[in-house]
Amino acid sequence: MPRRTPRTAPDRRRTSRRLPGFLKTASVCVLVAGLLTPLTRTAVAATGAAAPNDHCGGRCSDILPPGENGNATLAQILLNQAFGTQPAHAEDQLGPYADLATGYKTLTDATVNAFFNDASFGVPADQIASTEKPAGRTDVTIVRDKKTGVPHITGTTRYGTEFGAGYAAAQDRLWLMDVFRHVGRGRLTGFAGGAPSNQGLEQQFYRNAPYTEADLQAQIDNAVAHNGARGQQALADVKAYLDGINAYIDASDSGRYFPGEYVLTGHKDSITNAGTIDHFKVTDLVALASVIGSLFGSGGGGEVDNALSLLAAQDRYGVAEGTKVWESFRQRNDPEAVLTLHNGESFPYGARPADPRGAALPDAGSVTPEPLVYDRTGSAVTAGAAKTSATAAGTALGSARRGMSNALVVSGKHTASGHPIAVFGPQTGYFAPQLLLLQEIQGPGISARGASFAGLSMYVELGRGQDYAWSATTSGQDIIDTYAVELCQDDYHYLFHGTCTAMEKVEQKNAWKPTVADGTAAGSYTMRVWRTEYGPVAYRATVGGKKVAYTTLRSSYLHEADSIIGFQMLNDPDYVKGPQDFQNAARHINYTFNWFYADSQHTAYYNSGDNPVRATGVDADFPVWAAPAYEWRGWDPAGNTADYTPASAHPNSVDQDYYISWNNKQAADYAAAPWGEGPVHRGNLLDDRVKRLVAAGGVTRAKLTQAMADAGLADLRAEDVLPRLLKVVTSQPVTDPTAAAAVAKLQAWVTAGAKRTETSAGSKTYADADAIRILDAWWPLLVKAEFEPGLGTGLYTALTRNLPVDEAPSAGHGPTGSHAGSAFQYGWWSYVDKDIRAVLKEPVQGPLARTYCGDGSLTACRDRLTGTLKQAAALTAAQVYPGDDQCAAGDQWCADSIVQRALGGIKHGRIGWQNRPTYQQVVEFTSHR
Structure with missing residues (x-):
């Protein structure tokens, strides 16, 4: 055609x-x-x-x-x-x-x-x-x-x-x-x-x-x-x-x-x-x-x-x-x-x-990541520098990593x-x-x-x-x-089938010329990986007081x-x-x-x-002894x-x-x-x-x-979780005008289909824009308010490393980065759903071990959700969508938009999410x- x-x-x-x-x-x-x-x-x-x-x-x-x-x-x-x-x-x-x-x-x-x-x-x-x-x-x-x-x-x-x-x-x-x-x-x-x-x-x-x-x-x-x-x-x-x-x-x-x-x-x-x-x-x-x-x-x-x-x-x-x-x-x-x-x-x-064997859990506070990058003197590059390069890598290939x-x-x-x-x-x-x-x-x-x-x-x-x-x-x-290999002799020898064995050092030395356009100077570093029969070393720790390398x-x-x-x-x-x-x-x-x-x-x-x-x-979910x-x-x-x-x-x-x-x-x-x-x-x-x-x-x-x-085009949170959240919030009359207005917008959005769609083709403005902004702002706030008091800050933080709280389209902090298209693969929506159903006394198969929102009290849970909803509703679009090198602060459609990330010299325009x-x-x- x-x-x-x-x-x-x-x-x-x-x-x-x-x-x-x-x-x-x-x-x-x-x-x-x-x-x-x-x-x-x-x-x-x-x-x-x-x-x-x-x-x-x-x-x-x-x-x-x-x-x-x-x-x-x-x-x-x-x-x-x-x-x-x-x-x-x-x-x-x-x-x-x-x-x-x-x-x-x-x-x-x-x-x-x-x-x-x-x-x-x-x-x-x-x-x-x-x-x-x-x-x-x-x-x-x-x-x-x-x-x-x-x-x-x-x-x-x-x-x-x-x-x-x-x-x-x-x-x-x-x-x-x-x-x-x-x-x-x-x-x-x-x-x-x-x-x-x-x-x-x-x-x-x-x-x-x-x-x-x-x-x-x-x-x-x-x-x-x-x-x-x-x-x-x-x-x-x-x-x-x-x-x-x-x-x-x-x-x-x-x-x-x-x-x-x-x-x-x-x-x-x-x-x-x-x-x-x-x-x-x-x-x-x-x-x-x-x-x-x-x-x-x-x-x-x-x-x-x-x-x-x-x-x-x-x-x-x-x-x-x-x-x-x-x-x-x-x-x-x-x-x-x-x-x-x-x-x-x-x-x-x-x-x-039923009877786990061989687990090699680290001693508290003993885990340190294995350095990868070393400068020309042989010293490990700081964690901050490594984090900067890792973040930059995410910008380039973050959307493909998962x-x-x-x-x-x-x-x-x-x-x-x-x-x-x-x-x-x-x-x-x-x-x-x-x-x-x-x-x-x-x-x-x-x-x-x-x-x-x-x-x-x-x-x-x-x-x-x-x-x-x-x-x-x-x-x-x-x-x-992940295997815990017990170290012997020094940090670079390990026990393999009872024999003290040297790790293999694999290095890649890199040097680059000055970058004229952005002022980047010439530089060099070495990437070093220690390999064992059980694979490359990723962490160091102690297990029961014994020094180990996790491979x-x-x-x-x-x-x-x-x-x-x-x-x-x-x-x-x-x-x-x-x-x-x-x-x-x-x-x-x-x-x-x-x-x-x-x-x-x-x-x-x-x-x-x-x-x-x-x-x-x-x-297989935990490290085991080598x-x-x-x-x-x-x-x-x-x-x-x-x-x-x-x-x-x-x-x-x-x-x-x-x-x-x-x-x-x-x-x-x-x-x-x-x-x-x-x-x-x-x-x-x-x-x-x-x-x-x-x-x-x-x-x-x-x-x-x-x-x-x-x-x-659907917002998973809005389609499958938001209706129950609103059920809790409206379990009593909502008298606060800010909360009531937010509830009305969110309910209207759910009724309309809970999608992130333009008002018309090419408008670059979302229908239900306020409701989308409110949920984008509310979700991380409500999850934290729902779970952190019961879990405690240490456990809550540890669990968020296992599974990020949110992955909305505009969430540059999520696993896939911003402007990546893919969304809603990783988040706490199942936890929220099971917990809220428990609060509402609805059937739950495979429930969480405890009820977290308001310690199981509907009234207390409602108070937490309503309080964070008011907080979210008060945030402006510029605060929720702060802007980046692609978008002005507050541009909601642009924050969600897909960018063809440059791996060569040709650039392309953004498209809608x-x-x-x-x-x-x-x-x-x-x-x-």
Whole structure:
């Protein structure tokens, strides 16, 4: 259909034109940009070939903002910084994506592609923008369409197909790929400058994956050696893919159309063309994979913080009662939690042992984090400096650090067509350029279209095949354990199986040049990690007076490359022919994900990840002693392998009536999960809506998309908790005029649907703005007033480290930072809900160990809530939304707005808030092979 004019253009008011941290090394007075000729791809008269084996019947759609083109020459960057102009296809998916927030209510199946791309295979002849034979090869063709510029790669040989995938990836994301291969090695500052954001990024990942080059190579060797023919094919695919990337590097260098960031960071000279862009090698892709795995696929951890909050609870209430209180907040297996598998299946994993053994809880006040950063003298950098860089890292990648994705899948029994329908996708954060890229790959043994992480796009990682589609959400089950290794001889030797063993010191020394634009001086530091057989050291402490190091061991450590086999299978049309094949492919992915599948007849689900089999009696929520009796069963420290739970023990299903996931609990008794999986979870926003659709029957693509979009604009607190809070406040007449006015506004908002929506498209003003402001201000105040008096300040503070109190869209203090889109994943809404129901004498399954609000007195609870409500109502918009580098104080819409965070030189405007996947598919297959 014709390209529509967006009703809501991205908002560029007050959008900063400042260069991101790693670009602040050259003055914008480099006016020789005109010498750099933008890359153009040859447009040819071509005949669109028939789409190969496409069984979607025109009912597959997808979207990935801001746009496919993530590369820009120096000239394009400078024009963007000065005037806001955009390179072709850099922003053309942002408008349609943003428009769904105001257009979804009138959506029909016929208008889905006004907000999504047509994801059919191939390109119609009249929609071909360019055709290219990369590096003059005759065995691969890259066709790009006019609307989005997405590459459609068709090869006649396997090598040529993968060569084309690498070439196209470099065309669209070369700079980003280069940034992240350096992040994965802890070398970003030396490559892109010493801005705090760069320091924070390399520190964030180096602590979790302090790999040497030998470690990276060993991962490739291991993946190939243990997977037979598929392993050999994967290695061949990687090498061909790298050849394509490197061919593009050579072509762009000789043609002088390489990304302009290389000039701005001093790697290339814009006049003489001196300087080099290093070729990519196999270990670069493992470094990239380690970053992605750490961001999205490594569930668990936090055992030391758990121990500290348990000790605080025991100090407050005594051991027995304190443990009971702590467990009630932990909600390991809450009976009221929303489930992805809701047919009564049980998948026991990670439950609290009846008789815990081997726990190594720290002595009070003894825990200290292990220093990571050292200056040139060898002294540890202060905690304040480390916190500054960590905060800056959060600004860059905070929205990607936590799991944020959703899925809605309905069986054909409940759809209008009789075919399953899925609306699903990952929330990978909002970046410029985006971490993902779109592509179609057709060649021997490969047939798929969808999204892949830049630099890892030898296969489609989330997308569709000939007659099936798949997607994932982050699952978060616990594959990380903390071990207390007893020290011997000194602080850098430990007991391993009775022998005093030296820790391995792994270092990365970084030095950077002066940053002219923002005055940052040259600098250097060293990142140092001490590694043991039980993983890297994270903390020091004493346990029963003995000095220990707490180490962190995850099952995917040294195994980030293993998942390549599962993705290869998902792309193989000769392998995936039904739901069981899909589940088996997903089983080969060792990252912690929930995988969803739909074809024309079936739906399916599988929870992936290498779940270690723990020793009997080990409580995975707390540190345990590093001793054979408490190690993972079958653990071999040489390669960090162990016995893992079988596929049948992972939550899995075929043809359930519907599936939903928004990083919620997978199934009953699957207890190794993050904090916060109680009765109020954002997964409920999907479950409630899809359940109603299924009950009514006749589900269509439009209706399921509407359910997703409606949930994506809802305020979880207002929809699921606020009505009971108001019930307490109004349990007696509200006579105070300030409180009464606030109650009236909040009740009206709940009646209107409790959503954060504009008064009209493009107004940039919320309907029910006062009610939204009041709740944003009230929530942290009411939680503190409700719980801190009973818990005490020490325990309350410790529990907030386990689970933040709030994650509203504008909450820059929350886990995802400001302007990040994703919201309401982490918060105390379940605690408030259970506690308020207890006060109201309503039924509660799995209640908190005590009633906190007003010590259980309705009158006293009402007084606390009313007092904090008055306090919140008195706060001005400027106080609630204090402003930042994007927004003026008091601009509520802007405070919520989504910003495409710059990872390169191109900036984009803000869009209105939606709680929605970044990449998203809407699929309904009409036939099957």
